[in-house]
Amino acid sequence: MDWLDEIKWNGDGLVPAIAQDAITGEILMMAWMNREALALTREHNRAVYWSRSRQKLWFKGEESGHVQELSEVRIDCDADVILLQVEQIGGIACHTGRRRCFFRVLNGGKWHIDEEIIKNPQEIYQ
């Protein structure tokens, strides 16, 4: 059986994919993959997601240059979540220009931003 067939794609043919920095262990982001995105990720050795908002393949870093070089792919016990170990080129995973998407922390019943913007998004996406 093909390794892709072992994955339990949801009703929309997608699974969540978590990207973790292979060096620091930081969780950079979570996005979605369909079968083609995961196959392309392996083929290109770079993260390719499925954009639910744009309904098309999302070659991460295509515009920004902030590609994610793949070092490992894992699957969980239920075969419905993917975990990628990646090297984040440019050190920016988030479209807001921050290192990672998880830049808000809960404190005293409020969300607080505790990560700085490394690069202005207007400079990233020209």
Add this chain to the structure above:
Amino acid sequence: MDWLDEIKWNGDGLVPAIAQDAITGEILMMAWMNREALALTREHNRAVYWSRSRQKLWFKGEESGHVQELSEVRIDCDADVILLQVEQIGGIACHTGRRRCFFRVLNGGKWHIDEEIIKNPQEIYQ
């Protein structure tokens, strides 16, 4: 506005929640939360998920004792993914008796198990 109102719950009222070991940085598991689960997680300072298969609140570790003590809650840029930093009591997050749910790695076009079973599930769930 309530901090819970800022979260973009999906059509089923759920968001994915990633549990990361606060000390080692390992990704232990990903599960789902609804509004009540997240509110209870904060209240109890322990991870509470929503079980999609059983359609009820899942007080993680209720049966096994493998609770996840909460140290931090984050949300991503789109406000639709939660990241928890936890202390995994018992050192076992997965129902298979392994440290983490991501015990299969892709290698040569096949999934390989590379984490040992720490405790037999029959001994965990008696």
